[in-house]
Amino acid sequence: MTPLDDGPPHGRGREIWLLAATFLVAAAGMVYELVAATLSSYLLGDSVRQFSLVIGVFLASMGLGAWVTRFVDRAVSGFVWAQIALGVIGGCMAPVMFFAYAWMGEVELPLYLFLVLTGILCGMEIPLIARVLKEVGAAAFRFENVLSVDYVGALAASVAFPLLIVPHLGLMSASLSFGVLNLLVAGISLWLFRAQVSRGLVVVWAVALCALSVFLVQSERMVSVVEASLFEDEVILSQDSPYQHLTLTRFQGRTRFFLDASIQFDSQDEYRYHEMLVQPAMALAPRRQKVLILGGGDGLAAREVFRSADVAAVTLVDLDGAVTGLFRSHADLVALNAGSLNDPRMTVVTGDAWAFAAENRDSYDVIIVDLPDPKSIALSKLYTQEFYAMLAERLSATGVMVVQSGSPLFARQGYWSVVHTLQATRNPFVPGGRLWVLPYHVYVPSFGDWGFTLVAAHPLTPRDIHLPDGLRYATPEVWRAAQVFGPDEADMPADVNRLQSHALVGYYSAGWDAWFK
Missing domain, CATH: 3.40.50.150 (Vaccinia Virus protein VP39)
Incomplete structure (x- = not known):
């Protein structure tokens, strides 16, 4: 295959970016998987079962995505399309799950639909990046180097998810933020390989980035809308911890406390x-x-x-x-x-x-x-x-x-x-x-x-008890x-x-x- 040599910058810069992109997309993919597993545990219960199903379905879907890449003729365009689709689908996963649960009480069908689509798109990433690296003539290209960076990205995301991402962003903002990250990866790739992509792809990317950015800015308001649908009373506090979602509601001096939407007490x-x-x-x-x-x-x-x-x-x-x-x-x-x-x-x-x-x-x-x-x-x-x-x-x-x-x-x-x-x-x-x-x-x-x-x-000894x-x-x-x-x-x-x-x-x-x- 003839190396891609048109359009600056050339050579080493593209190789470095593709490895950096591998790290970023691996982190984003891991976050989507953890968001799906956490959401299924929150909303469906039985965390061991839900985590097992989510991991199994996600990995199987990644395998399907890797297989699908054989039908992609142009690796650069295929990678950018995958990032745009992943940014939109993965980014909207948590908002759609919450709204489906609040308004329809149904979460399993949309959850696994999003999970399969996200898994397929994540599975396409590494084979396509490897092909692009070969096409740009990466010196001493070794596929295991790409996999190593991929695993490190997944590790970084898995450590950051409970310690930083959930406590500081919450599930909805986390999903949208990493959707924007995928779109930014697509945007930088579009610029670096602009000679190999069409203007139509740039327009699609720009529309997707604008839409997802608006959703991200409005994520707090979206959380409020969901919680207003979930809870009968006014929500006065909504907070994510590394372990669960805390919600406090009030109605005429009556306070209720919920963990993961399950009531813990009613002050009444x-x-x-x-x-x-x-x-x-x-x-x-x-x-x-x-x-x-x-x-x-x-x-x-x-x-x-x-x-x-x-x-x-x-x-x-x-x-x-x-x-x-x-x-x-x-x-x-x-x-x-x-x-x-x-x-x-x-x-x-x-x-x-x-x-x-x-x-x-x-x-x-x-x-x-x-x-x-x-x-x-x-x-x-x-x-x-x-x-x-x-x-x-x-x-x-x-x-x-x-x-x-x-x-x-x-x-x-x-x-x-x-x-x-x-x-x-x-x-x-x-x-x-x-x-x-x-x-x-x-x-x-x-x-x-x-x-x-x-x-x-x-x-x-059975006896009447003396109470305070x-x-x-x-x-x-x-x-x-x-x-x-x-x-x-x-x-x-x-x-x-x-x-x-x-x-x-x-x-x-x-x-x-x-x-x-």
């Missing part, structure tokens, strides 16, 4: 949940000086803990510093949690609950486990026999633990799987023995009927009634949740799907 009834989560354990524990809270980054469980005057120290472990930071600083939220996260007795640890339980060697009088529902294997890990065994080691000899256990109505088998898992957990204070458990539940209008499990090393003043729901009579389950919520066969099996994920998904899908 959250007291029912948090009083019944915390107060029975605090009342039944002989000592309450040292308390551990896993999850509960909103500080509402901690608020209930601090009602007991003899509490000397509370450690709260939450994965997402954005949540604890918000509930430490936002005036309305600080009022709601009574400033519990700013209490001098409070120590907030930003980190993984599993890692904390494995590494920490302190013992606690009360442990409150207020973690997210086991929607995925990553979360189910925090509901396994292995995890509970580590927590049991952190209990003092007379300690009491309570575990948020899901709904005994909407996911009945899942709830009893949690109870059975705790029942099967080794008791560190009784050789050969198992933990003592007491299941109970409460009705919370925002969630429905919700269950908890009380845990101790030794059976607790100022409670709005919990009473000794309510506590006694909470231990009674109707026939449609009563104990049933359910496997113990272990790291090897994760039976709970299936129980949870099947239960909620039966009610709401």
Whole structure:
């Protein structure tokens, strides 16, 4: 093939640009893949399944794209067309997903359509760049050099995505920003190889760049439109963290908090949940000086803990510093949690609950486990026999633990799987023995009927509990009634949740799907 030698600049400059373009397009492609995987996890749940499907479909589509390049006669024009199409399709992926979910409730069909198209276009890039490098007469051209730069670009994007891109841009702006990046790659390539491309291609590129730039500038307004469609009330805060999307809404003084569009609490009834989560354990524990809270980054469980005057120290472990930071600083939220996260007795640890339980060697009088529902294997890990065994080691000899256990109505088998898992957990204070458990539940209008499990090393003497003043729901009579389950919520066969099996994920998904899908 005759090298392309018309149109400045020549030689080394074009080679350097093509390798730089390889790095940039690889980073953009990785971002699109991560945006798709994150969106599918946010909107469809079951993050392990969704990430696996997204990665599999994307890689297969890339293979198809590489095969398609054999039908591209002109490598330069083919590469530029691919970049323009990728900029538009990849850039619009997140906006289209969000609008489809908000207005139609449908996300899977558009998600995988965009994913296949993006994968095909990404798969075309490297073969076409390699062909252009040969055509420009790149000295000592080696295909593995192109692949090496491609892999480095993908690595850079994968590291930057959770640390920089999502926290600072959000998913919608990230998608549009990297779409613009693809179009800029196309524009520079158009200029460098202007003798090999038509004016029509330049016009298409200019129109696409203008349109996508306008979308990018308006991305914040687009986010507001989507959230106005998703949420009934006024959105007063919308924020992305490395782990999830935080949304705060308000209506006539009523505040709701959402993570990834799933409600976490409603200020109108959250007291029912948090009083019944915390107060029975605090009342039944002989000592309450040292308390551990896993999850509960909103500080509402901690608020209930601090009602007991003899509490000397509370450690709260939450994965997402954005949540604890918000509930430490936002005036309305600080009022709601009574400033519990700013209490001098409070120590907030930003980190993984599993890692904390494995590494920490302190013992606690009360442990409150207020973690997210086991929607995925990553979360189910925090509901396994292995995890509970580590927590049991952190209990003092007379300690009491309570575990948020899901709904005994909407996911009945899942709830009893949690109870059975705790029942099967080794008791560190009784050789050969198992933990003592007491299941109970409460009705919370925002969630429905919700269950908890009380845990101790030794059976607790049944008695009326002494509760602090100022409670709005919990009473000794309510506590006694909470231990009674109707026939449609009563104990049933359910496997113990272990790291090897994760039976709970299936129980949870099947239960909620039966009610709401």
